[in-house]
Amino acid sequence: xxxxxxxxxxxxxxxxxxxxxxxxxxxxxxxxxxxxxxxxxxxxxxxxxxxxxxxxxxxxxxxxxxxxxxxxxxxxxxxxxxxxxxxxxxxxxxxxxxxxxxxxxxxxxxxxxxxxxxxxxxxxxxxxxxxxxxxxxxxxxxxxxxxxxxxxxxxxxxxxxxxxxxxxxxxxxxxxxxxxxxxxxxxxxxxxxxxxxxxxxxxxxxxxxxxxxxxxxxxxxxxxxxxxxxxxxxxxxxxxxxxxxxxxxxxxxxxxxxxxxxxxxxxxxx
Amino acid sequence: xxxxxxxxxxxxxxxxxxxxxxxxxxxxxxxxxxxxxxxxxxxxxxxxxxxxxxxxxxxxxxxxxxxxxxxxxxxxxxx
Numbered sequence: 204x205x206x207x208x209x210x211x212x213x214x215x216x217x218x219x220x221x222x223x224x225x226x227x228x229x230x231x232x233x234x235x236x237x238x239x240x241x242x243x244x245x246x247x248x249x250x251x252x253x254x255x256x257x258x259x260x261x262x263x264x265x266x267x268x269x270x271x272x273x274x275x276x277x278x279x280x281x282x283x284x285x286x287x288x289x290x291x292x293x294x295x296x297x298x299x300x301x302x303x304x305x306x307x308x309x310x311x312x313x314x315x316x317x318x319x320x321x322x323x324x325x326x327x328x329x330x331x332x333x334x335x336x337x338x339x340x341x342x343x344x345x346x347x348x349x350x351x352x353x354x355x356x357x358x359x360x361x362x363x364x365x366x367x368x369x370x371x372x373x374x375x376x377x378x379x380x381x382x383x384x385x386x387x388x389x390x391x392x393x394x395x396x397x398x399x400x401x402x403x404x405x406x407x408x409x410x411x412x413x414x415x416x417x418x419x420x421x422x423x424x425x426x427x428x429x430x431x432x433x434x435x436x437x438x439x440x441x442x443x444x445x446x447x448x449x450x451x452x453x454x455x456x457x458x459x460x461x462x463x464x465x466x467x468x469x470x471x472x473x
Numbered sequence: 474x475x476x477x478x479x480x481x482x483x484x485x486x487x488x489x490x491x492x493x494x495x496x497x498x499x500x501x502x503x504x505x506x507x508x509x510x511x512x513x514x515x516x517x518x519x520x521x522x523x524x525x526x527x528x529x530x531x532x533x534x535x536x537x538x539x540x541x542x543x544x545x546x547x548x549x550x551x552x
Contacts, residue, residue, distance in 0.1 A: 353498060392485030
């Protein structure tokens with residue numbers, strides 16, 4: 204029986220879809236069966252990041268409505284045979300989702316996969332609520348920046364009140380990914396430190412991703428950055444995927460520049 | 474002289490961000506009426522009131538007054 208993880212952020216544009224694609228692939232590369240589902244109905248994007256946009260025949264709304272079966276709609280990733288992808292509907296809007304249909308789909312996916320990762324739409328409206336409704340856990344993605352953090356707190360609030368698990372009296376596990384960290388800005392006090400963000404949001408840390416130009420280069424090509432062994436963001440995603448698969452991997456301190464110690468010594472003589 | 478003094482004591486923007494966020498989020502959380510049972514409670518209250526009088530809608534607000542926390546329930550009646 205698989206675990207259902209919703210990837211949420213509140214604010215758009217913080218890297219939710221990129222995180223979904225990379226973690227899905229990372230889990231696949233760790234030899235676990237994973238499916239990533241794009242819940243952003245009407246604004247399909249996960250297909251582009253995964254480089255699978257030309258393979259989409261059926262989408263998840265068609266599966267929910269019985270117009271296609273799961274086997275027909277699931278698309279296998281080019282990069283890992285353990286990763287499958289289910290596309291969002293591009294023609295319909297978010298109002299087509301219904302709790303009972305979402306639940307049926309999720310239950311079916313749980314039978315076949317170890318990890319079911321749902322890429323939530325931005326915002327905290329109905330599309331978001333349907334994404335978190337049947338999740339066992341949530342990964343919250345933020346940037347070290349005030350509007351992202353505030354919006355994430357609102358999204359967490361809704362998760363804590365509307366998810367099925369919470370209504371049953373259980374707890375939904377929540378983990379934070381801080382994306383786009385610029386080490387020298389953190390060092391100079393111009394960017395929030397991860398401890399501060401964890402304090403404010405009262406949440407456990409899953410991982411930190413450094414700012415990396417390679418992420419855009421990777422999405423241009425439809426090859427998730429985790430495949431680029433030299434990319435620092437790709438390496439960070441690989442560490443997080445390992446943690447999700449139960450490996451003990453220490454947090455790497457990416458908030459310190461390589462030149463950090465050197466700078467401090469120079470600073471002493473100023 | 475004061476300006477030079479201020480220059481060296483200038484607060485870093487990350488710590489300003491932390492202070493502002495802490496306050497904004499505290500007030501956001503206060504405003505939210507997101508008890509897990511809120512929707513269900515609303516429906517049940519409507520059912521009870523309906524037995525006696527027509528109801529158009531109901532609004533529940535969480536309010537704070539000093540140390541007190543209160544739920545204010547507004548029932549809009551049918552004309």
